[in-house]
Amino acid sequence: MYAPLLLAGTRFESARHLDGAPPHGHSFRALARADSSHTDSDTLRAELQAAAAPLDYTLINDALADADDLGIARYLVDSISCPVALALASAPACGVLVENGDAMRYLNTGFEAAHQLPHVPPGHKCGRLHGHGFGVRLVTDAARTRLQDLEQAWQPLYEQLNHHYLNDLPGLGNPTSEVMAQWLYQRLSLTLPGLKWVEVRETHSAGSQFDGVRFRIWKEQRFESAVPFDDEGNYTGHSYLIRLMLAGSLDQTMGWLIDFGDVKDRFHPIYRQLDHNPLDKLSGIRNGSLASVAEWTHAHLAPLVPELARIDLMENPGCGISLPFADDMRWPLLLE
Numbered sequence: 466m467y468a469p470l471l472l473a474g475t476r477f478e479s480a481r482h483l484d485g486a487p488p489h490g491h492s493f494r495a496l497a498r499a500d501s502s503h504t505d506s507d508t509l510r511a512e513l514q515a516a517a518a519p520l521d522y523t524l525i526n527d528a529l530a531d532a533d534d535l536g537i538a539r540y541l542v543d544s545i546s547c548p549v550a551l552a553l554a555s556a557p558a559c560g561v562l563v564e565n566g567d568a569m570r571y572l573n574t575g576f577e578a579a580h581q582l583p584h585v586p587p588g589h590k591c592g593r594l595h596g597h598g599f600g601v602r603l604v605t606d607a608a609r610t611r612l613q614d615l616e617q618a619w620q621p622l623y624e625q626l627n628h629h630y631l632n633d634l635p636g637l638g639n640p641t642s643e644v645m646a647q648w649l650y651q652r653l654s655l656t657l658p659g660l661k662w663v664e665v666r667e668t669h670s671a672g673s674q675f676d677g678v679r680f681r682i683w684k685e686q687r688f689e690s691a692v693p694f695d696d697e698g699n700y701t702g703h704s705y706l707i708r709l710m711l712a713g714s715l716d717q718t719m720g721w722l723i724d725f726g727d728v729k730d731r732f733h734p735i736y737r738q739l740d741h742n743p744l745d746k747l748s749g750i751r752n753g754s755l756a757s758v759a760e761w762t763h764a765h766l767a768p769l770v771p772e773l774a775r776i777d778l779m780e781n782p783g784c785g786i787s788l789p790f791a792d793d794m795r796w797p798l799l800l801e
Contacts, residue, residue: 467788467789467790468500468501468502469501469755469756469759469786469787469788470498470499470500470501470786470787470788470789471498471499471500471501471504471505471506471509471785471786471787472496472497472498472777472779472784472785472786472787473496473497473499473506473509473510473513473783473784473785474494474495474496474497474510474513474782474783474784474785475494475495475510475513475514475517475783476492476493476494476495476517477493477495477517477518477520477521477522478490478491478492478493478521478522479491479493479520479521479522479523479524479525480523480524480525481524481525481526481532482524482526482532483532483533488524491555491556493517493520493537493553493554493555494553494554495513495517495538495541495551495552495553495554496551496552497509497513497541497542497545497549497550497551498549498550498551498787499545499547499548499549499550500547500548501756501786503547503548504546504547506755506784506786508546509545509547509549510783510784512544512545512546513541513545515544516540516541516544516545517541520537525537534553534555534559534560534561534570535561535563535568535570535607537553537555538551538552538553538561538562538563538568539563539568541553542563548565550562550563550564550565551563551564557573558572558573558574559571559572559573559612561607562604567606568606568607568608569604569605569606569607569661570604570605570606570607570610570611570612570615571602571603571604571605571615572602572603572612572615572616572619573600573601573602574600574601574602574603574616574619574623575598575599575600575601575666576598576599576601576623576626576627576628577596577597577598577599577627577628578596578597578599578626578627578628578629578630578631579594579595579596579629579630579631580594580595580596580597580630580631580632580637580640581593581594581595581632582639582640582641582720583632583638583639584639584718584719584720585719585724590726597667597668599626599642599645599665599666599667600664600665600666600669600672601619601649601663601664601665601666602663602664602666603615603618603619603649603653603657603660603663604660604661604662604663604664605657605658605659605660605661606658606659606660606661608659609658609659610657610658610659614657614658615657618653618656618657619653622649622652622653631645636648639719639720640720641673641719641720641721642665642666642667642671642672642673642682642721643665643673643675643680643682643715643720643721643722644720644721645665645673646663646664646665646673646674646675646680647675647680647715649663649665649675650662650663650675650676650677654677660677661676662674662675662676662677663675663676667725669685670684670685670686671683671684671685671725673722679712680712680713680714680715680722681710681711681712681722681774682710682711682721682722682723682725682728683708683709683710683711684708684709684711684725684728684729684732685706685707685708685709686706686707686709686729686732686736687704687705687706687707688704688705688707688736688739688740688741689702689703689704689705689740689741690702690703690705690739690740690741690742690743690744690753691742691743691744691753692743692744692745692752692753693745693752693753700743703780703781704781705739705758705778705779705780706777706778706779706785707739707762707776707777707778707779708776708777708778708779709728709732709766709770709773709776710773710774710775710776710777711723711728711770711772711773711774712772712774712791713772722772723770723772728770731766731769731770732766732769732770735762735765735766739758739762744758747761749761749764755778755780755784755785755786756786756788758778759776759778759786759788760788762776762778763776763788763790767790773790774789774790774791775787775788775789775790775791776788
């Protein structure tokens, strides 16, 4: 197991003008990630909020020479005293990621379509004809692409997918989210310079990622729990978001890394212990701290889900922890 990574978020409301256009406003969201050996949660959150404060309810161009998403993200990164990775969203559909000197741009989009999975066991719900409002995220090298490039590259694929029966499309006879992520990556890599990865989300709580080599998936769930508030025995509570992130090889018959439903089922007995309970009363959890809850979850879940590669645990959108168990940390910083 690796050292925990701390997650801290903030929001700010700002106006800016770009490329000579009139000033316009945004509700910006930022999420920073830092190694716990370099800082602590309170310091990271305080420094991120302090960096964003001068931009709140201002014209960003008055404060920064470069007011585009990348300029703002780099300003926030440079304002924090330890190395951080940072995701910045200027709108629900777009934003940037900055990590280890790399800058990436993303587009959130989607389509609506029907499908069914032909290889699942009899009685499996995904074997029936059904459909989704699929979410898609395209991530590229920011130095090689503009947002307009992502939108233009996506449009012809959107026209192929939207309001269609996916199984009829060449290459999508078994349209799991992993297969669709790979299918999209292979086509977009022909027209979109610097493509980093593609994500496909069938639901708000589960998604798949393909970067040309590796498959990764995640499954999210929320639980409501109490934790100690002070040394006098008082408690407070949080609505936690837990994100289970898995990595591994694709099952060539089933077309998935592991069934999302199986992940949920294997996690369920652990979830029942976490949900609507005081976390510090569970054996092995130290005072209900985020790190100890994530470590406890890993200890109980890893034998059941050997593909488990990371756990993200948020007690609110502005405070969380990421606990990795693998070297590969090129995972998305997912903004709620």
